[in-house]
Each structure stands twice: as structure tokens, then as C-alpha cells.
Amino acid sequence: MHIKQKRSDLLVMSLFTIIVLSMPVWLDPVGANYPDLLQKFVIFGIFAIGYNILFGLTGYLSFGHAIFLGVGSYAAVWSFKLLSMNAVPAVIFATLLAGVVAALVGYVSLRRSGIYFSILTLAFAQMFYNLAYSVLTPITNGETGLQLSLDDPRVIDRLVSSAGEGLPVPELFGISMSGYSGFYFCAVMLIMAFFLSLKIFNSPFGLKLKAIKSNQHRMKYTGYNTRPYLLSAFIISGMFAGLAGGLMAVTDPLAGAERMQWTASGEVVLMTILGGIGTLYGPLLGVGIIKYLENIFSAINEASLQSFFSFMPHWLNEMMVMLVSPFVGEGWQLTLGLMFMLIVIFLPGGITEGFQKIKTKLTTNQKIQQGDE
Amino acid sequence: MADSVLKITNVNKSFGGLKALNNINLTIEKNKVHAIIGPNGAGKSTLLNVCIGLLAPDTGKVLFDGKNIIGKQAHEINQMGLARVFQTPEIFTELTLLENVMIAALAKQEGAFKFKIFRNLAEEKAMMQESIDALSSIGMDNQMYDIAGSMSRGNKRRLELAMCLVQRAKLLLLDEPTAGMSRHDTNQTIKLLKKIKADGMTKIIIEHDMHVVFSVADTISVLARGEIIATGTPDEIKNNPIVQAAYLGGGNE
């Protein structure tokens, strides 16, 4: 059993690695092979995997995880400004600082459970968002957002070389972190994050988190102090979010408070539910679908709709454009909302549940056929 | 007394004007099954809740193994060796039977909190074997990969008992372990209770069903209107006129 488990872990990890690293190849036919979108897929993938460790395993629904995304981004940009353009310290700082903030937010929010926990996290999110525009402007640079500038100290870089002309870009020991190399760097991070998540799912720790979701009362009477378990899950998921935020800054060295808005927290909830809560792969599926559709729908404008419906008579064309246009471009969120409603109503377990249903249907059909023979 | 596990002294508890427990003194002896019976609303559940620290009494002391347990948290009391079975079976319905028991075993092994994530469940061979043994002692090892929520109430109760068994609790509190069960399930549970009696686990059992009480208890205390009106062996209780008047005579449930 022991060896079997090790082997299946190895198999899962190799398959996952191949799938992630070959994304530019298999996403090419669907027109999703460009660095910007690929980076989005993997970065949000990390965010959602981490979020799933809290929400999926313990059932605690946080509406504040964008805080840690934002904290990660600010920390990474500050690392670029003060220390070095190297991505490694930036990512480490982002993850650690997000962990510290998550410990604070989690410590307070986890005094309550259920809807009260969710409201507390939402309150924190709103608070951080507002602070970023007011008291914390020396750190966040307010509405302009935190950017690199020519006179940043960058003390570590300065030890090795003098400042060049123009703004430097984030790099990994000389490799620029824009474009495909940026994607591959993020992809390696995603693979590591997935490995950690797999380990947590299969560990006694993960089992205990699932038991807390199932019956916290019973858990206490079985001898567990549940609070530190919940806090650990909260901090881990916050650190994943911080890593994701740090990577956003690595691929585009700019941090703004809008990253911390509650809609960003809501988005990760959507992704996890859409894909399938508490499953290993579900959240990644959710990320893929939402980011892909966002990319398509938000690019459509009235002109492209007109040409799309151009085969229709003029009056019908105009009517169709009028009907459809609220759902595309800026209005993509509307489509997202509709999609989400459909999933929650018809497939509350998300897409992975849908697959499961199809699979059991097929196998029972097969059995019935075999029975007939 | 050296061989007492739980000692309750001068415990009082009121809810508003209602005196639910009136100056209770009770000693539970080691390796005995001690039943607490009494009509509805007599204060049995309240007494049990005081014993596990769920309710703080207004006055009085509760000593478990010589240590005070009033004011302690639920998990601390469990870690001291006091396990509890609820009036309605409470298990982890979404998990498998084996996982349910493993959770209990892990609590015994690792304590109230342990942060270690780089470990596979499959690596916990000894713990897993122990859990499987506990399941086979209640005759459920052949369905250990079933989801616990899908079982009958009687089986859920047995699973709960297996979870206490694997923890090797010093004292087990059972609140109406056969409530709402079919005759068949009740008899199964009696059999199981008798079987685990041999393990030397001290038990306090609250029960309405006299058949269950008289078949498993060594000592019986009768509670009525918040007071203990008699304590003795099953035979003594059966023949006690006060008890007959207060409880057994007045409609045997």
C-alpha cells in the first residue's frame, strides 16, 4: 500500500508536469497560446489550488483572499525596488509576507464559523482595500499603484553591477521574466504548489481538515483542538495567494489596490465552485474555463458582433447585437454570473461532478447492455 | 477511593428557576458499567453534560482521575481519556468508516494538534491496522471503505463505539445509545456493549430502555427531578420501593 501510494503520486505528478509544461502546444489550436494568457492560467491556478485547501477541505468560505494576492504583489514590487530584480527573493517575500498577514486575518476571522466567518473576511478585504488608498499610501502609492522607478536603490543588484539605462525588468539570473520564460517560471511554481496540495490532500492533516468540514463538533469531542488546524489551512492558502500575487508582479512589475477588491476574492470562489470544490483538479479546471472565456468574451465588441451576425437581415442583425452586446466586452461579468447560476443550480458539485455523473451513467449503461446479452 | 474514575461532589445546576440538578453526589467505579436512569426531564443529559465539561455547574466539583474537569475544553477532556457518544450518533458522514476510525486513532496518537503535512496516510501502517482491528471488533471491517453517512442508525452507533474503542478511553459516556433504534439494532448494540465490557473500559450509560439497562449495568443510579433517589445493583434497584413508585411503576418505557 505504501509503495502503491508513492507510485501513484509519482504518476500524477509526472502527468501534471507534462500537461502544464506543454500548455503552449495544446492550447495553440484553441487560440490560447500567448504568454499573457498562459501566465494568467498558471498564476490563477496557484491562487485557486491554495484557496481550495481552505474552502475545499475545511468548508470555510473566505471572501478575503484577494488581500493576500495584493500583499504578495506589493511585497514583490518592493523587493524589486529595494533589493534586486531577481524573481526569487521577490517570490519568497511575497509568500512570507502574505503568510504573516493571513495569520493575523485568520486569527481574528476564525473566532467565528459559517456565515460570520465569511462576513469577517469580507470586512477585512474592504478594510485593506481602503487602507491601501489612505493610510498605507506610502507603501502602496495609492491610486497610481506601486511601480519601479529609475532611482530605486536595488542594493543587491548594485553590488554586482551599476544601474543601466531605462527601467530594468524582473529576471531570473539573467533570464527576463516576460513572455514565455515568465510563463515557464510560473508553471514551475504551479507544479510545486500542486505537489504540496497533493501531499496535503493525502496526509493525516488533510483528512483532519475534511473531518472538520464534515462535523466540527464531533472533531472536538474526538480530542482535536480544531482552531489551530483551521488557522494552518488559512495561512497555507494565504501563502499560495501571496505566491500568486508575487508572480503577477514578476510577470508585470506593477501593483495596484484593485487587485485586493472583493470581486477578486469572489472570482476565486467562482473558479473553485465551477470546477468542483474539494477536488484536487477541479479548481484548475475552473480557472482554465473562466480565464479562457474571459479572454474571448471580453475581446468582443459591437463591431465584431455586427460582422458575426452579418448574414442576417439588417433589422434582425441590429436586434441580435442589441441583445448580445450587454454580455460581452465590459459586460463579460454578466455572462460569468449567468454561467455561475446555471452551474450552482444544475451542478452544485461543479464540472468534476458533471464528469462523475457522465462516467457512472456510461458504466451503468454498459452494465445494463452486458446484462442484456 | 483509589478505584474511582469519576467523582461528582455537591453538583447543582439550575436553568432559570428550574433546578435541573440538585446536590448530586456520585462516584463511578473503575471497570464498571454505571447506568443512570430516570423519567423524561429528570436531568440525565444535564448530568452527563456536566461530566464532560459541556455545562458548567453552578456549584460543586467533578474530578476525573483525580483531576478537575470543570472549565476544560471538549478536546482537553477527551485527551484526558473521557470519550462520549451522543444521543444522536455523530460521525463524519462524508468520510469512509475507516477514515472515521483513523481520525479517532490519530487523536490518540498525535494529541490535540500536530502540524505535519509531508506524510501519507498509507505510511501510517500501525495506526491503520489498529483502526481496522477496531472495526473488525464491531464486525464492520468488511465495509470499511463505505461512506459512513449511508449506514443505518444502529451501524452509525457501532461506528461511534469503535471510535471510542480505538482511543482506549478510560471512561466512556453513552447518552441513550439505543434511542430510536429498531429492536434488531438495539440487540446488536447490547451485544456489543457486553462484549466491550470485557475490555475494562468504565462506562456511564443513560438509557430509557430497561431491557438494555438491566442487561449491561453493574450499578444503577435513579435520577428523578434532579435528585439521585437511589443507587445500587440492578436487583436492589428492581426491588426498591421508592424507585418503583417514582419510575418503574409509573409506566415502564
Ligand SMILES: Nc1ncnc2c1ncn2[C@@H]1O[C@H](COP(=O)(O)OP(=O)(O)OP(=O)(O)O)[C@@H](O)[C@H]1O
Ligand atoms: N439548556 C437548557 N436550558 C433550559 N432548560 C434546560 C436546558 N437543558 C435542559 N433543561 C431542562 O432541564 C431539565 C432536565 O433536562 P435533561 O435534558 O437533563 O433531562 P433528561 O433526563 O435527559 O430527559 P430525556 O429523558 O428527555 O432526555 C428539563 O426540564 C429540561 O427542560
Ligand SMILES: [Mg+2]
Ligand atoms: Mg436526555
